Amino acid sequence: MVSGTENETRRPAIAITMGDPCGIGPEVVVKALADPRVYAACRPVVVGNVHAMEEAARLTGLGMGINGTDDPTIAGDDPSVVDVVDIGNLNPEDITVGQISIPCGKAAMEWVSKAGQLAMAGVVDGLATAPLNKEAAALAGYEAIGHMELLQELSGAKTVATMLMAKNLRVVHLTTHRSLRLACDYVKKDRIIDYLRLTDDNFRKWGFANPRIGVAALNPHGSDGGLLGSEEAEEIAPAVQQAQSEGINAIGPVPADIIFHQAIQDRYDVTLCMYHDQGHIPVKVYGFEESITANLGLPFVRTSVDHGTAFDIAGKNLADHTSMVESIRMAVAFARGDGLTDGWGEG
Numbered sequence: 001m002v003s004g005t006e007n008e009t010r011r012p013a014i015a016i017t018m019g020d021p022c023g024i025g026p027e028v029v030v031k032a033l034a035d036p037r038v039y040a041a042c043r044p045v046v047v048g049n050v051h052a053m054e055e056a057a058r059l060t061g062l063g064m065g066i067n068g069t070d071d072p073t074i075a076g077d078d079p080s081v082v083d084v085v086d087i088g089n090l091n092p093e094d095i096t097v098g099q100i101s102i103p104c105g106k107a108a109m110e111w112v113s114k115a116g117q118l119a120m121a122g123v124v125d126g127l128a129t130a131p132l133n134k135e136a137a138a139l140a141g142y143e144a145i146g147h148m149e150l151l152q153e154l155s156g157a158k159t160v161a162t163m164l165m166a167k168n169l170r171v172v173h174l175t176t177h178r179s180l181r182l183a184c185d186y187v188k189k190d191r192i193i194d195y196l197r198l199t200d201d202n203f204r205k206w207g208f209a210n211p212r213i214g215v216a217a218l219n220p221h222g223s224d225g226g227l228l229g230s231e232e233a234e235e236i237a238p239a240v241q242q243a244q245s246e247g248i249n250a251i252g253p254v255p256a257d258i259i260f261h262q263a264i265q266d267r268y269d270v271t272l273c274m275y276h277d278q279g280h281i282p283v284k285v286y287g288f289e290e291s292i293t294a295n296l297g298l299p300f301v302r303t304s305v306d307h308g309t310a311f312d313i314a315g316k317n318l319a320d321h322t323s324m325v326e327s328i329r330m331a332v333a334f335a336r337g338d339g340l341t342d343g344w345g346e347g
Contacts, residue, residue, distance in 0.1 A: 018048025105136025
C-alpha cells in the first residue's frame with residue numbers, strides 16, 4: 001500500500017481474517033486487538049462477520065466496540081473500535097459455536113478470498129489469518145481447504161511454501177496438507193530444489209547474507225545408507241548438491257531426529273522438512289503458544305496463527321491469543337520490509 005504520510009508508512013494496513021466463527025477465531029482476534037502494541041504498529045481491519053465479532057467482544061469483556069464498514073481504507077485508527085469488513089455472506093443463525101457448520105466454513109473461505117483481493121489491489125499491506133476448519137471448508141465444496149492453497153489459486157503464484165516459526169526455530173515445509181502416504185511421493189529432486197531456491201531468496205531479502213538451510217531426511221536415521229529407504233540418495237542429496245552448485249548454503253540430508261535440535265542450537269537459519277508433521281511437531285513442542293505461520297512465494301504478506309479452531313473451548317473465553325498477536329507482529333514486520341525483526345519497532 002502506498003502511504004501518503006510518514007505515520008501511515010510506519011503503520012501498515014493489515015487485514016485480519018476472522019476464521020471460522022464456530023471456533024476461537026473471533027475470540028483470539030478481539031483479544032489480540034486489545035493489545036495496545038497492535039494499533040501502535042499498524043492499522044488493523046477485520047474481514048469477517050459483525051455479529052460474530054460482537055459476540056466475541058461481549059464474551060471477552062474487553063470493552064471493544066465493533067464497527068461494520070464498507071471502506072477498509074479508513075479503518076484501523078481507533079484502538080477502542082474494531083473495524084470489520086462484512087461482505088454479508090453469513091446469517092447469525094447459521095453460527096453454531098463449537099460445531100461444524102457448512103455455511104460458516106464457506107463464509108470463512110470467502111473472507112480469506114476477500115482479504116487476498118484487498119492485498120492484491122494494494123488496499124492492505126498484508127494479511128494475518130485466524131484459523132479455518134478444514135472439514136467445514138471441504139463440506140462447503142472447497143478443494144483447496146487451507147489458506148495457502150486458496151491464496152495460491154487466487155494469486156496465481158507458482159511456488160508457495162509454508163514456514164512455521166517459534167523463537168529461533170524456522171521450518172519450511174516441502175508439503176503440508178497431504179496424507180503421509182501421498183507426501184512421500186512429493187519428495188523429489190526438482191521440488192526440493194525449487195523450495196531451496198525460494199527459501200534462500202526470501203531469507204536473503206530478510207537480511208541473511210548467506211542463509212544456512214538445513215535439509216531434513218525423510219527416512220529414519222537418514223535411511224542408514226539405503227537400508228531404510230532410497231529417497232535420501234536418489235532425491236534429497238542430489239537436490240542439496242544442485243543447490244550448493246548454485247551458491248545456496250544447503251546442508252543435508254540430516255536425520256530428522258537431530259536436525260531440529262541443531263537448528264535450535266543455531267546451526268541453521270532455517271530448516272526444510274519433508275512433510276507436515278515432521279516440521280509442525282518440533283515447532284509446537286518448542287514454542288506452541290507463540291508459534292506462527294508465514295507463506296513464502298505469495299505476491300503479498302500472509303501470516304497466521306499456528307493452531308486450529310479449537311471447537312472444544314470455543315465460546316468459553318479460554319483461548320490463548322498469543323499466536324494471533326505474534327502473527328500480526330510478523331505481518332507488520334514483513335509489510336514494512338523489516339524481515340524477521342521485531343514488528344513492534346522495538347528491536
